Amino acid sequence: METNKIIIIGGNAAGPAAAAKAKRFNPNVEVLMIESEEYISTGTCEIPYVLSGEIDSYKNVVIYSPEKFKEEKGVDVLTNHSVESIDKKKKEIIVIDKIKGKNFSAPYDKLILCTGSKANKLEIYLPYKNVFNLKRISDLLKIKNFISDNNVKKVLVVGSGYIGLETAEALKLLGLSVAVFDIAELPFPKSEFEIQNLILECLKNNKVDFYGDAKNIQIISEDEKIKSIKIDGRILEFDLVITAVGVHPNVHLAKEAGLDIGSTGAIKVNNKLKTCNNHIYAAGDNIEVINAITKKPDYIPLATIAHKAGHIAGENAAGGNVFFRPIITNIAVKIFDYYYAQVGLTANESEMNNLNYGTVSSVMPNLVTVMPESKKVFGKIIYDKSTKLILGASFFGGKEVSGYADLISSFVYNKMKANLLSNIDYNYTPPLSPMINLLSVLGRKLNGFI
Amino acid sequence: METNKIIIIGGNAAGPAAAAKAKRFNPNVEVLMIESEEYISTGTCEIPYVLSGEIDSYKNVVIYSPEKFKEEKGVDVLTNHSVESIDKKKKEIIVIDKIKGKNFSAPYDKLILCTGSKANKLEIYLPYKNVFNLKRISDLLKIKNFISDNNVKKVLVVGSGYIGLETAEALKLLGLSVAVFDIAELPFPKSEFEIQNLILECLKNNKVDFYGDAKNIQIISEDEKIKSIKIDGRILEFDLVITAVGVHPNVHLAKEAGLDIGSTGAIKVNNKLKTCNNHIYAAGDNIEVINAITKKPDYIPLATIAHKAGHIAGENAAGGNVFFRPIITNIAVKIFDYYYAQVGLTANESEMNNLNYGTVSSVMPNLVTVMPESKKVFGKIIYDKSTKLILGASFFGGKEVSGYADLISSFVYNKMKANLLSNIDYNYTPPLSPMINLLSVLGRKLNGFI
Numbered sequence: 001m002e003t004n005k006i007i008i009i010g011g012n013a014a015g016p017a018a019a020a021k022a023k024r025f026n027p028n029v030e031v032l033m034i035e036s037e038e039y040i041s042t043g044t045c046e047i048p049y050v051l052s053g054e055i056d057s058y059k060n061v062v063i064y065s066p067e068k069f070k071e072e073k074g075v076d077v078l079t080n081h082s083v084e085s086i087d088k089k090k091k092e093i094i095v096i097d098k099i100k101g102k103n104f105s106a107p108y109d110k111l112i113l114c115t116g117s118k119a120n121k122l123e124i125y126l127p128y129k130n131v132f133n134l135k136r137i138s139d140l141l142k143i144k145n146f147i148s149d150n151n152v153k154k155v156l157v158v159g160s161g162y163i164g165l166e167t168a169e170a171l172k173l174l175g176l177s178v179a180v181f182d183i184a185e186l187p188f189p190k191s192e193f194e195i196q197n198l199i200l201e202c203l204k205n206n207k208v209d210f211y212g213d214a215k216n217i218q219i220i221s222e223d224e225k226i227k228s229i230k231i232d233g234r235i236l237e238f239d240l241v242i243t244a245v246g247v248h249p250n251v252h253l254a255k256e257a258g259l260d261i262g263s264t265g266a267i268k269v270n271n272k273l274k275t276c277n278n279h280i281y282a283a284g285d286n287i288e289v290i291n292a293i294t295k296k297p298d299y300i301p302l303a304t305i306a307h308k309a310g311h312i313a314g315e316n317a318a319g320g321n322v323f324f325r326p327i328i329t330n331i332a333v334k335i336f337d338y339y340y341a342q343v344g345l346t347a348n349e350s351e352m353n354n355l356n357y358g359t360v361s362s363v364m365p366n367l368v369t370v371m372p373e374s375k376k377v378f379g380k381i382i383y384d385k386s387t388k389l390i391l392g393a394s395f396f397g398g399k400e401v402s403g404y405a406d407l408i409s410s411f412v413y414n415k416m417k418a419n420l421l422s423n424i425d426y427n428y429t430p431p432l433s434p435m436i437n438l439l440s441v442l443g444r445k446l447n448g449f450i
Numbered sequence: 451m452e453t454n455k456i457i458i459i460g461g462n463a464a465g466p467a468a469a470a471k472a473k474r475f476n477p478n479v480e481v482l483m484i485e486s487e488e489y490i491s492t493g494t495c496e497i498p499y500v501l502s503g504e505i506d507s508y509k510n511v512v513i514y515s516p517e518k519f520k521e522e523k524g525v526d527v528l529t530n531h532s533v534e535s536i537d538k539k540k541k542e543i544i545v546i547d548k549i550k551g552k553n554f555s556a557p558y559d560k561l562i563l564c565t566g567s568k569a570n571k572l573e574i575y576l577p578y579k580n581v582f583n584l585k586r587i588s589d590l591l592k593i594k595n596f597i598s599d600n601n602v603k604k605v606l607v608v609g610s611g612y613i614g615l616e617t618a619e620a621l622k623l624l625g626l627s628v629a630v631f632d633i634a635e636l637p638f639p640k641s642e643f644e645i646q647n648l649i650l651e652c653l654k655n656n657k658v659d660f661y662g663d664a665k666n667i668q669i670i671s672e673d674e675k676i677k678s679i680k681i682d683g684r685i686l687e688f689d690l691v692i693t694a695v696g697v698h699p700n701v702h703l704a705k706e707a708g709l710d711i712g713s714t715g716a717i718k719v720n721n722k723l724k725t726c727n728n729h730i731y732a733a734g735d736n737i738e739v740i741n742a743i744t745k746k747p748d749y750i751p752l753a754t755i756a757h758k759a760g761h762i763a764g765e766n767a768a769g770g771n772v773f774f775r776p777i778i779t780n781i782a783v784k785i786f787d788y789y790y791a792q793v794g795l796t797a798n799e800s801e802m803n804n805l806n807y808g809t810v811s812s813v814m815p816n817l818v819t820v821m822p823e824s825k826k827v828f829g830k831i832i833y834d835k836s837t838k839l840i841l842g843a844s845f846f847g848g849k850e851v852s853g854y855a856d857l858i859s860s861f862v863y864n865k866m867k868a869n870l871l872s873n874i875d876y877n878y879t880p881p882l883s884p885m886i887n888l889l890s891v892l893g894r895k896l897n898g899f900i
Contacts, residue, residue, distance in 0.1 A: 043818060043820065043880075043885075045878070045879065045880050045885075046818060046820055046821070046880045049821065049880055049881065054821070054822055054881075055820050055821065055822070060820040061820055162879075302878070303878060303885065304875070304876070304877075304878045304885065305875075307885065307886075325873060327875060328874075328875040329875070330875045330876060330877040331877060331879075332877035332878065332879040332882050332883055333879050334879060334881040334882055339882055341877050341882075343875075343877070368493060368496065370493065370496055370505050370510040370511055371496070371499065371504070371505065372504060372505070399849045399850075399882060400849075400852065400853065401882075402850065402853055402877055402882050402883040403850060403852055403853010403854065403856055403857065404853065405877050406853055406857055406874065406876050406877060406883075406887070406889075407853065407856055407857045407860055409874055409875050409876065409877075410857055410860060410861065410866075410874045411860065411864075413870075413873060413874055413875070414861075414864050414866050414870075416860075416864050420863075420864075423775060423863060424778075424856065424859055424860045424863055425754070425755075425777060425778040425779070425780045425793075425859050425863070426754070426780060426856050426859065427754075427780040427781060427782035427791050427793070427852055427855050427856060427859075428495070428752070428753060428754045428782065429495065429612075429781075429782040429783050429784060430493075430495050430496045430499055431499070431504075431784040432782050432784055432789055432791075432849060432851075432852050433782055433852040433856075435493075435495075435753065435754065435757065436757075437856075439856075
């Protein structure tokens with residue numbers, strides 16, 4: 001049966017990748033992308049840098065307008081249209097024009113769900129008007145407007161994962177007073193404990209007040225706005241609260257259509273990114289992927305993965321036959337004057353997966369110490385005790401952490417033993433790279449040489 | 451036969467590594483290190499950054515004084531002592547105390563030659579008093595003194611390899627007018643031609659005048675100093691000239707002792723770094739190494755290799771049994787606001803080795819283009835057409851080039867096919883790493899996907 005029409009639901013990251021790829025792979029197919037908000041093709045990861053002002057305008061992170069996307073990629077786009085339901089038998093969807101308030105049905109040969117993720121919300125903060133998320137451009141604009149319309153001086157960020165930390169830094173750059181709450185004792189609870197301590201120090205140095213173990217709090221409000229919060233017997237005043245406590249897959253449409261949902265809560269897909277229905281694919285922050293290290297289903301909402309998955313789903317929906325590989329997580333984040341990168345499993349995740357793991361860590365200068373820009377970089381490798389294969393690694397230091405993590409990612413992919421890191425020839429030049437590379441030291445430690 | 455005394459000739463890079471390692475491996479052995487100049491254990495690669503003032507004082511790049519080296523490493527040190535000759539039969543050397551002008555003999559059980567390299571000199575510049583090299587601390591001090599004692603405004607750097615380019619940048623930072631001559635048409639002639647063009651542009655942007663094809667020059671001198679140089683019919687005035695036209699292995703002592711010299715002109719050693727004489731080892735910029743890619747002897751004077759070789763020679767001389775692996779060259783250099791890294795073979799070197807090679811190249815943003823610090827990074831991969839294994843790669847861009855080169859170095863070491871670069875999961879965060887990694891694009895190009 002020929003595919004004449006592909007509909008893609010969601011126009012943020014995976015959606016545009018899927019749409020453009022489908023049209024490129026099969027120019028005869030008609031492709032329609034439907035987005036419930038105003039903008040498509042937005043750089044979500046860049047939003048904190050628009051908040052801080054490092055990127056001038058939110059317009060810079062909207063990569064395509066619907067018109068430009070049609071012109072350059074040949075894809076029809078509907079914005080401000082949400083999809084109400086999927087009729088798998090009829091192979092059609094019910095679409096609502098949010099502006100006009102009208103419903104209509106649209107038939108498809110293949111459907112690709114790119115509905116992404118939604119920000120988690122905390123019940124306790126829900127009632128108040130000065131509480132926001134920072135996930136979409138609409139959130140960003142709300143926060144920017146709130147800051148410029150009100151005399152905002154003190155901000156609370158709830159959650160110290162990477163979005164929380166990026167948000168805290170952005171607000172600090174705006175000259176605001178910033179506090180961060182986390183229910184864990186230390187910031188960035190998903191990172192290695194050594195790094196949690198380094199981040200705590202980093203926050204302190206940058207005058208961000210961190211409150212760990214922030215479980216028992218009491219909100220004092222006025223005019224439906226949070227005025228202050230009582231924590232550990234102290235009362236802290238806030239003008240604005242931003243919650244950043246993770247995301248969850250946006251699967252309500254898939255659920256209602258009776259598609260299989262995996263144990264992670266995300267849509268179950270096969271290695272061609274097809275759902276349990278033969279005519280429906282899914283890609284992006286709404287699907288579960290296979291973790292290359294645990295070999296188990298995992299939920300890893302990352303832009304790079306969404307982008308890759310979009311391409312695969314788009315090609316396959318248009319008649320292609322490409323596989324989506326298991327994923328090695330590789331995450332980086334800037335935290336004030338430091339950078340963090342984490343690849344594969346953490347020690348905690350290895351523990352939870354009942355792996356027979358060992359760890360080795362070290363601190364080295366990232367440049368020879370006599371260079372004025374030299375600072376320390378921390379590295380930790382998690383390895384399988386029996387195979388010596390790398391399970392994961394974390395780094396905290398300067399810009400070099402990105403390359404370190406990518407090299408480790410390639411070691412994991414290539415199934416190279418961890419100790420071989422000491423055999424690699426690393427480059428060295430005083431203003432860029434160290435005489436003795438941290439990775440080499442970690443490899444030597446694993447060899448028992450030091 | 452027991453080893454009671456190890457003598458190491460040369461105290462710069464390989465020497466201290468060999469000495470310290472020998473003593474650590476066998477604390478009972480007596481270790482003496484002899485250096486012909488005033489300083490030992492100097493950071494040669496850092497010298498341009500002392501010239502520029504980025505490193506405050508030359509004292510910061512002298513890592514150990516003889517006293518501290520004795521105290522911390524247990525090694526006896528003689529500075530300002532040169533070695534006149536080696537008597538292999540008697541197993542003793544003749545040493546000259548350069549201060550007192552006295553000779554004496556010193557017996558050894560094992561000898562390690564760490565005599566390093568010497569700067570190449572150009573006949574035509576030899577007679578003049580305002581011409582210097584920049585290789586050792588003594589050279590640096592001469593140049594610094596010359597600049598502060600004379601009204602230096604215009605400097606000529608002869609040679610545009612990495613030392614030449616680093617020197618040009620350092621002089622520019624001092625506020626001097628700088629010209630660079632090279633007999634090749636474009637700067638950094640050992641790099642890929644695309645990069646030579648990028649460097650030319652970089653020099654132009656930084657107001658360094660580059661004169662390529664600088665073969666027919668005519669020197670006009672006064673009081674034994676170069677005053678101006680006639681080139682291409684133009685007369686250029688210079689107050690100071692620094693020549694940076696490569697180095698050659700310092701092997702005169704080894705030659706006179708009848709040790710084997712390889713086809714590269716450097717000392718021939720086996721994979722334990724032993725010379726043809728059973729009691730003499732060699733390590734550092736005076737030896738030839740095996741190139742891991744061509745499998746042939748090669749001359750690769752790099753600090754990191756000298757350091758590694760020193761450790762191996764030291765351990766083996768003290769009774770150990772460790773191997774020196776073939777080398778994958780991995781070189782980096784900062785050129786004003788850009789960074790260059792090159793690993794393995796260049797296209798030219800592949801050509802000269804009669805390899806069946808192909809190349810693939812691309813230019814990508816090193817960060818998403820909306821980030822204010824985003825700039826372009828160029829990458830080129832040289833691969834074996836039949837095996838698809840990587841022969842080498844070059845990068846020119848921001849700080850990421852170091853990590854890119856190290857990852858390629860690990861691919862070469864691990865014998866991974868070049869196209870697999872597209873399968874690696876790279877990290878992404880706007881202020882650090884790009885959404886679509888250059889290495890991934892190069893891998894996809896090799897796969898014929900783009």
